[in-house]
Amino acid sequence: MDTHNDSAAGSVAFGQMLRDCRRGRRLSQLDLALHAEVSQRHLSFLESGRARPSREMVVQLAEALDLALEARNRLLAAAGFASLYPRRKLDAEAMKPVRAALERMLAVHEPFPAMVVDRAWNLVMCNRSLPKMFDLLGGMEAMAARVGGSNMLRMTLHPEGLRPYILNFEDTAAHLLARSAHEALENPALDELLKEVLRYPGLPGRGRNVDFSIPMLPVLPMRVGLGGAELSLFTTLTSFGTPLDVTADELRIENLFPADAQTEALMRRLLA
Incomplete structure (x- = not known):
C-alpha cells in the first residue's frame, strides 16, 4: 500500500x-x-x-x-479524520429536549401554521394548523403524493403543488430559489433536490445564477388564492443557536404569520 x-x-x-x-x-x-x-x-x-x-x-x-x-x-x-459531530435520530433519548422544544414552539404558534423542516426542506413535524390550511387546497397528503413526497420545496414550486394557488409566484419562487441555491453550496442533498426542481417548467430564469451582492429579504411574502378569498402570509425561520448534533443543526422551524386581518381571521376559523 x-x-x-x-x-x-x-x-x-x-x-x-x-x-x-x-x-x-x-x-x-x-x-x-x-x-x-x-x-x-x-x-x-x-x-x-x-x-x-x-x-x-x-x-x-x-x-x-x-x-x-x-x-x-x-x-x-x-483531511483523513473521523467525524466530530454525531447525527442522532430525532426520536433518540438524547434528543428528548430537542423534540420537546420543537413541539412547544409548534403548539404556541397555533392557530397559525408552523412546521419543522431539515436543510433539504423535508417536512419533519408540523402543528395542527398546517394540514388545516392544506385542506382548503385538496389535502396535504394528496398534494405530497402528486409532487413526490412531503418536501416543502417541491410542494411550493411543483406545477401540481402550491404553485397554481400562489398569486405572486414569480417573486416567491425567485427568493426561495435564491436562498436554496446559497444553502446548496454546502449541502449535497439540497443540491440534488435543486437540480430536480430547476427542471420544472416555467420557473424564474434566475435559478442557480444568484447575485450574492443582493441582500436576501428578511421575510418571504406569499399570497395564496383560495376561490374568492386570499391568504397573505410571510414566514420566519428559527434554528438552534448552539447545536452540537448534525440533526439538531439541520432542523429549522418555519412559522407562517398572517400579513392582514382577513388572513388572521380565516386561520383562526380553520382551527376552531
Missing part, C-alpha cells in the same frame, strides 16, 4: 473542498486567513495540497467559515 500517495490524494481532496467552501462564502484567501488566524501562505499550501492540516486546523478553518456541522464532518473526512 502506497500511504504516501494516499496522503497526497487526501491533501488534494481537502484542499479542493476548502477552496470551494471559501469561494462559496465569497472570501479571498486573505479574508479567511485573517478570520482563522493563520498565515495566507499556509492557507495557500493547504488549498493546493502542499501541506496537510492537523485535526485542530480543520476545525479552526470550519469555524472561521461558519460551516454547517455536516459540512464540517465532510471537511474532516476529506
